[in-house]
Amino acid sequence: MADPDLRREAIRELLREEEIASQEVLLERLGRKGFHTSQPVLSRDLRVLNVAKQAGFYRVSEEERVTPLAALKSLLRSEQPVSHFVLLYCEPGAASAVARALESDGIDGLVGTIAGDDTVLVASDSHAASMRVRRRVRELL
């Protein structure tokens, strides 16, 4: 029997490149690619792949976003709490990049950042929020 994972990968691919409205059509497209199966299998595959049907067509879910923060690991030097803010020390010139990445990380309670050249002040709306910021940052150090 063919590997189910190969078939599922083919399904993802097909759904990305074409608007497909029914499992019947998908079945036919898969056939062209050499995967011969049946509609019930597709029904199950689509559930496993967590594919959604929206506005009449199947949609593969967005790839889970890689937080840009992870890529900035090398720019971060250290971290220090000040009241319920957090101060970050970065490589020279890297502060605004780090600040921007932090803001896009969607940390709950993060109000804003002020970036100098190598220092970022992270303002949060509570002590708990600043703890979340610190935890997030330490994950990267």
Next chain:
Amino acid sequence: MADPDLRREAIRELLREEEIASQEVLLERLGRKGFHTSQPVLSRDLRVLNVAKQAGFYRVSEEERVTPLAALKSLLRSEQPVSHFVLLYCEPGAASAVARALESDGIDGLVGTIAGDDTVLVASDSHAASMRVRRRVRELL
């Protein structure tokens, strides 16, 4: 006849607060809220609302992102093309905020921005891209 929009709002609400697996169930829940209708109407409503069915349950799509740019309307003064770049004039001190917002707006072909105190230079990779930037900016002026 009851306003369809009210019913649709009720649907969104229901889907947010409960895992609902079929239109039949949704029909019943709506009934409890005082909206009496039929399955075909739900089918059409769910399409209008762009609701997805995923892993057996209905999911309201993420709230459409409000571009931060819209909030910066008051900070923008004027706009002017220079070659295939665009120069933006802003309120004093607002340039970097505007630049950041523009970058997060996901304009196709936008390469980067340089922000001074009240001026932003927006670099794009083609004339067409700079036109997109200008159109976007003028929407706000």
Next chain:
DNA sequence: GAATGGTGCGAATATCTATGCGGCGCTTGA
């Protein structure tokens, strides 16, 4: 008051999807 056009509706039904079930092939362990 017709005639016209637009919008929303729901019964009936066509179409699409999920699932109960039994079969096949592989692996494990007595």
Next chain:
DNA sequence: TCAAGCGCCGCATAGATATTCGCACCATTC
């Protein structure tokens, strides 16, 4: 060896959803 367990499969069909069609209602126009 072979029986039990498991994953995967597809047929048949139950179940869920989309669409066709015709009606009701309201506004606009003549």
